[in-house]
Amino acid sequence: MSVIKKVLTTVAIGAALMGTSASADTTRIALVVKALGIGFFEAANKGAQEAAKELGDVEIIYTGPTDTTAEGQIEVINSLIAQGVDAIAISANDPDAVAPALKKAMDRGITVISWDSGVAKEGRQMHLNPSSAPLIGNTIIKLAADHMPDGGDVAVLSATATSTNQNIWIDEMKKVMGNYPGVNLVATVYGDDLADKSYREAQGLMATYPDLKAIIAPTTVGILAASQAVTDAGKIGQINVTGLGLPSEMAGAVESGATISFAIWNPIDLGYAATMLSYNIAKGATAEPGAKIGMGRMGEATLDENNEAAMSDPFTYDKSNIEEFKSVF
C-alpha cells in the first residue's frame, strides 16, 4: 500500500466517522434568533433546551447574528445549510430577505418553521404566533374582571386610533364582554404610544369617571404610563391597571399594587413549542392547512389557511412570578 493510499484511506475513514457521529440518530434543530444577547431570546433558548431534554435525542444549536440585520441571519442560515441540520426555527429580522436562503434550506430537505417574527409564506413550512387576536382580547378583559367581583366601569387606553393590532384586540374583547356580566366599558382613549400623552389620557379617564375600577392598556407604553398616573393620583387599590406589558418595565407597578396582574407571551414557552413543532415536522408530520401538530406540554397547534398557528393565551404575570421574569425581558 502506497503512502498516498494510506493517507487517503485514513482521510476517508475519518470523514466517514465524522459524518456518522454528526448524523447518528440525533436530530439537530437550529434556533435562529434576531440577534444574540437579547433576554427574550435567551429565555426562548431555555425553553428549547427543556424541549430537547424531554425529547432525548435532540441537539439544539442556538445561534444568530450579532446585529439584528437580515444579511447577518443569511450568513447564519448558509452555515446551517452547509452543516445539513435537520430543522431551522427562526425569528426573522426581515420576512422577505431571509426567504430565498430558507427556500434553499427546504430544497435540501431541511424543515423550516418561523416563530415570533414570521417569514414570507414561501420561505417556511409553518409560522407559530405566540397568541391570537381572540385569545388576547379575552385575556385582557379577563385580567380586569377577575379582580372586580361586583362588576363596575372599565376603560381602554390604546395606542393610536389606527393601530391595526390594538384595534383587532379591542374588537375581540368587545365580542366576549357578555361573558363578564356587570363589567361596563365606558370609554376607549388613545395615548398614541407616547408616554406623556398616555399619562395625560389616563389622568383624564380618572377625572371623567370617578367610579372607574380598571384601566385596560393593550400596549406596553400605555400600561406603564397608566400605572404611573394611578400611582401619582394616589388611587392604588381603587383602580387596577392591566393589559399587555413587559415584565422588566412593569415590576415596579406590580410591587406597588397599581397593577395586580398583566399579560404578555412567555418566551420560554415559545422556544419550547417551536422546538417541539420543528421536531415533529422533521420526523414526518405534514404542515398543511387544518393539520394539528403536537407541542408537548403546550398542547396542539392547529394550522390555519396560511399555515400559521397560535400557541396559547398570553401568559399572566403577577407578584408570584414577576421577580423571575423581570430580568429576562
Place this chain on the structure above:
Amino acid sequence: MSTTERYIPDRLQSPWARRLRSWETLLLAVAVAIFTFNAFASPYFLNAWNLSDATFNFTEKAMIAFAMALLIIAGEIDLSVASIVALASTAMGAAAQLGASPTSLVLIGLVVGLLCGAFNGVLVTVMGLPSIVVTIGTMSLFRGISYIVLGDTAYGGYPAGFSFFGQGYVWWVFSFEFVLFCVLALGFGVLLHLTNFGRAVYAVGNNATAALFSGIRVNRVKFILFLLTGLMAGIASVCLTSRLGSTRPSIGFGMELEVVTMVVLGGVNILGGSGNIPGVVIAAFVMGLVTFGLGLLNVPGIVMSIVIGGLLIGVIALPRLCSMWRR
C-alpha cells in the same frame, strides 16, 4: 567611454527574498492554515457549493475595500460607506415601487453612490476638512435619510430580473458577485500598480506637499478616490439589495468597520503611503474563511468578532515581534 551596463539594485535584498518575507506571504500562509484547519475541523467545509455560499460573506465588503485601500494609501478614509450602501438601497427601493426596470435600478444605485462620494469629496478637498470627521458626519447623515424615508417599514417588490446581481450564477458554483469581485480586484490592481494615477496615489499618501510640488494635482486625486469609493459602495449596494430582495434602513449596518479591517489586514498602512491590492484580496479570503469556518462550528458572532480582532492585532504585531527578536 565604455558602454557596459551594470544592474544596480535599488534594494539590499533580492526580489525573491523580499517577496518571501513580505506581508502577503505571511497572510497567504495564514489563509492556507485557516483553510486546512477548517477542512479538518468540520466535515462540511470541503464542498464546492458550501464554499460558494461562503463567498457571499465577503464579496460585497471586499468590493468597497478595494477603493478604500486606495483612499487609505492616499492618506484619507471614508467611514460613511455602509451608510452610502443604505441610502443607495433606499433610492433603489423607492424607484422599484414606481416600477423601475432592473437596468435603471442599477443605474440609480451607482449614481447615488457617486453623488454621496462626490459630497464627501467636495467637503474634504474644497473645504479642506479632515476626512475622518467629514465621513463620521455623513455616516449619520446618509443613514439618517434612509431612516426618515423608511422608518419601521421596508421596501420590497423588486423586479424579477434584479435578483440576478445578488443571487445569480455565471457558471457552475461561481456566482455573479464572486466573478465581479475577481474582475474588480484585477481592475484595481492594474489601476494602483500599473498606471500613473496609481503612482500618484502613493505619492499623495507619502508626502502630499512634495507631491503637489512635483506637479501632482493632489486634491483632484483625492476627489477621484472619494468618487471611486462612493461608486464601489453603490455597486455593493446593488449586490446586497439584490441578494436580500428588500431594503431596511439598517441594511449593511457596521459594514464600514469590516471594510477597514479588511484593508488594514491586507497590509495597507492606516497612516497612508503603502499597501497593495493582492494583500487586500488575500485578506478578504482570510476574513471570509474565518467567519464561515467558525460559523460551521456554530461559534457565536461575538466570539467571531473577537477572533477577527485578535487576528488583526496578531498579523500586525508578528512582523514587528520577529524583527525585535532578530535584534
